[in-house]
Amino acid sequence: MRKLMSRGAKIRESIFNEFSRNFSLVMNNPHLNIINIDFYICPLCFDSFTEQHLNQAVENPLTIEDVPPKKLNGKPLLLTCKKCNNIRGSIYDSELSKWFKAYCALEGKGELDFKMAIDSSRTFKAKLERDVDNKTTSINSNKKNPYAQDNVSIMHSEGKAKVNFLFDFGDAKKIDDGFLRFAYLYAFYYFGYAYIFSTGGKYVRDYLVLNKNQELKPLIISDKLENFDQGIYKISFPKDITSFLVVFKLGSEITRNVGVILPGPKDEHIENFKFIDKEKIGPLKFLQIIKQDINDKPFVCYKLWQ
Numbered sequence: 001m002r003k004l005m006s007r008g009a010k011i012r013e014s015i016f017n018e019f020s021r022n023f024s025l026v027m028n029n030p031h032l033n034i035i036n037i038d039f040y041i042c043p044l045c046f047d048s049f050t051e052q053h054l055n056q057a058v059e060n061p062l063t064i065e066d067v068p069p070k071k072l073n074g075k076p077l078l079l080t081c082k083k084c085n086n087i088r089g090s091i092y093d094s095e096l097s098k099w100f101k102a103y104c105a106l107e108g109k110g111e112l113d114f115k116m117a118i119d120s121s122r123t124f125k126a127k128l129e130r131d132v133d134n135k136t137t138s139i140n141s142n143k144k145n146p147y148a149q150d151n152v153s154i155m156h157s158e159g160k161a162k163v164n165f166l167f168d169f170g171d172a173k174k175i176d177d178g179f180l181r182f183a184y185l186y187a188f189y190y191f192g193y194a195y196i197f198s199t200g201g202k203y204v205r206d207y208l209v210l211n212k213n214q215e216l217k218p219l220i221i222s223d224k225l226e227n228f229d230q231g232i233y234k235i236s237f238p239k240d241i242t243s244f245l246v247v248f249k250l251g252s253e254i255t256r257n258v259g260v261i262l263p264g265p266k267d268e269h270i271e272n273f274k275f276i277d278k279e280k281i282g283p284l285k286f287l288q289i290i291k292q293d294i295n296d297k298p299f300v301c302y303k304l305w306q
């Protein structure tokens with residue numbers, strides 16, 4: 001009789017299958033020809049790894065990273081070491097999920113949990129739901145919470161009240177840093193080590209990994225990108241920007257495009273990048289945009305600036 005597989009072995013096998021399926025996707029990335037893994041450098045910590053680090057039982061194995069996170073419809077894109085991958089999960093993803101959930105609720109998809117207080121009441125939990133077609137917003141307090149119900153009915157009977165709403169849209173700095181991290185990894189995906197070892201790439205990595213360059217303020221653009229495909233663009237106007245725009249499409253039912261500006265690779269591009277002030281330059285214009293499809297031949301980012 002065939003011996004039944006133990007529960008632990010089954011779990012291990014399914015993890016292995018999942019890993020090998022995704023790993024072949026990552027391996028097929030034509031932009032990372034280095035990945036036939038004599039050694040592989042984690043794009044975040046710059047530690048080097050060998051083929052044995054694909055074995056998930058070693059101390060700090062290579063793991064597949066989804067960019068953006070799977071919850072926001074991201075795809076398995078590249079390898080980072082487990083340590084770096086976990087930092088992402090614990091710091092950025094939860095904040096980003098809060099922000100995106102709130103965005104979806106305001107666009108009419110799903111509910112938004114928040115807290116409210118009426119006049120001098122204690123704060124209590126409530127849910128907000130929007131019907132975008134009928135332009136209505138409904139706020140429902142928890143029916144099982146008599147305290148909330150009492151306060152809501154007092155408000156209704158008196159006809160007016162001072163209401164405080166407390167929303168949690170996620171930590172803005174962590175969300176922006178998370179976007180910058182996606183953009184950096186995406187640039188690695190497209191340009192390979194040519195970008196992350198360049199002056200521009202190192203400037204961003206120092207900020208993300210080593211807490212240096214704290215003057216860097218992630219430049220996130222979240223409007224007027226509706227018609228952009230996910231990908232990397234070169235900004236050519238205003239002329240002195242000499243930077244990339246990395247665009248992500250987040251979500252599936254409700255989608256939102258978010259763009260992140262990354263410095264070009266050369267020394268002089270850093271100086272230009274430092275002086276970009278989103279408030280002062282007004283809306284960016286893309287007079288000339290270079291977009292590279294992922295299935296095209298890989299190119300070296302330096303070529304863009306020659």
Ligand SMILES: [Zn+2]
Nearest residue numbers: 042045081084
């Ligand atoms: Zn790492």
